Amino acid sequence: MNPLFTIITVCRNALENLRVTVASVDSQTCRLYEHIIVDGASTDGTVKWLLDHPSPLRHIISESDKGIYDAMNKGLAMASGDYVVFLNAGDAFHASDTLQLYADAIMDNDYPGIVYGQTDVVDASRRRLGARHLKAPAVLTLRSFLDGMVVCHQAFVALRRITTGYDTRWHYSADYEWCIRCLQHSRSNISLGDAVTVDYLLEGETSRHHMRSLMERFRIMCYYYGRRRAVAAHVRFIFRKLTARKGEPRNA
Numbered sequence: 627m628n629p630l631f632t633i634i635t636v637c638r639n640a641l642e643n644l645r646v647t648v649a650s651v652d653s654q655t656c657r658l659y660e661h662i663i664v665d666g667a668s669t670d671g672t673v674k675w676l677l678d679h680p681s682p683l684r685h686i687i688s689e690s691d692k693g694i695y696d697a698m699n700k701g702l703a704m705a706s707g708d709y710v711v712f713l714n715a716g717d718a719f720h721a722s723d724t725l726q727l728y729a730d731a732i733m734d735n736d737y738p739g740i741v742y743g744q745t746d747v748v749d750a751s752r753r754r755l756g757a758r759h760l761k762a763p764a765v766l767t768l769r770s771f772l773d774g775m776v777v778c779h780q781a782f783v784a785l786r787r788i789t790t791g792y793d794t795r796w797h798y799s800a801d802y803e804w805c806i807r808c809l810q811h812s813r814s815n816i817s818l819g820d821a822v823t824v825d826y827l828l829e830g831e832t833s834r835h836h837m838r839s840l841m842e843r844f845r846i847m848c849y850y851y852g853r854r855r856a857v858a859a860h861v862r863f864i865f866r867k868l869t870a871r872k873g874e875p876r877n878a
Contacts, residue, residue, distance in 0.1 A: 629683075630658035630729055632707030632786065636697040636714055638666030641675055643716030643827065646752070650718035650825075652681060656725035659683060662704050664697045666690060695792040695800040702791060708737070710786050712801075716827030717780050720746065724823045728783055731816050739785050739812025742766060743823030745778035750829065758826065766815040771806050772851050772859050774843070780824040784808045796846065798839035803846045 633651055637644050644663075651661050661681070665672050665688040673688045685704065691697040698712060709732065719725065724743075731741045745758040762777045763770055770776050779801040788811040792800040809815070847856040 629660045629707040630656075630732070631660070631709050631711055631725060631783075632701075632705035633659055633661045633711045633713055634664065634698060634701035634705065635661065635712075636664045636666070636694055636701060637668065637672065638697075639668045639670045639672070640715040641668070641670045641672045643750075643829075644672060645675070646718055647713055647715050648676075648679070648684075651713070653722045654719065654725045655723050656729050657683070658729060659725060660685060660705075660707055662701045663687070664691070664701045666697055693794065693797065695794045695796070699791040699794070702786075702789065705786055708732075708786060709741070709783050710789060711780075711783050713780055713824070714827075716750075716829060718748075718825045718827075720822045720825050727818055727821055727823065731818060735814065735816045737785065738814040738816045739788050740766065740808060740815040741783045741818065742777045742815070743781045743818040743821050745781045745824045745826050746822050747828050748825045750827065752825070754825075755828065757822075762817065764817055764819070766809070766817065768806070768809040769851075771802070771809065772847065772855060774859070774863065775802050775805070777805070778824060778826055779805065780826055782808075785812070788812055796842050798835050799842035799846060802843050803850075806846070806850050 635647055661684045663676065663684065663686045667688055667690045676686050687700065702710065728741050742762055744762050747755045747758055749755055758778055760774060760776050766777065782805055789808055792804050794800065796803055844856055844860060847859060
């Protein structure tokens with residue numbers, strides 16, 4: 627019997643952050659999952675640590691890759707769960723019952739295409755910096771992503787059979803484009819309301835290359851929604867940024 631969830635974690639030389647992610651996955655009360663860790667041939671002892679802390683629910687691959695989205699594609703190719711969850715090194719489930727919240731929503735809604743929750747942003751010491759700057763909407767549609775990455779990638783749980791691989795031509799925003807494609811094929815999208823499901827570490831590739839990510843996102847938006855709508859959306863983004871609270875986390 628296949629697991630309900632495949633949790634995919636990609637990492638490279640991030641052992642300290644990976645410990646947090648693994649502990650958060652191992653703590654889940656819902657055990658209907660497999661955890662695939664795709665390591666990019668780390669040299670910091672990651673593989674040894676994983677082998678020293680085995681779990682029958684965890685599978686490990688360690689080899690060089692062509693970047694984070696190539697690594698995610700490797701994990702996706704290995705997945706056997708009905709739903710896929712991407713939880714990168716340093717990111718964590720918000721609580722031990724997070725997977726159970728997702729599972730209950732899936733069972734209560736006849737296996738929807740997407741189930742999603744809210745996100746908190748944390749720093750390397752796991753200190754909460756605040757809620758993510760974009761709150762996940764109560765109703766999620768394909769048009770919602772014209773407003774940007776309205777659901778954090780790590781809080782976006784997708785039915786595996788509606789997914790395809792990440793487009794590795796995008797170096798920083800392939801997750802945004804992937805979510806749009808998932809929405810194109812989803813028959814229903816279920817919100818967990820105000821429930822926070824993910825603690826997002828503010829150290830990811832997109833966080834470090836925010837401007838390049840935004841430029842890629844604009845091009846993706848033009849392709850899926852048209853240039854006029856994309857320009858209008860970015861005018862709204864500028865206004866939103868100018869009126870945002872000082873010190874509010876801007877990424878994730």
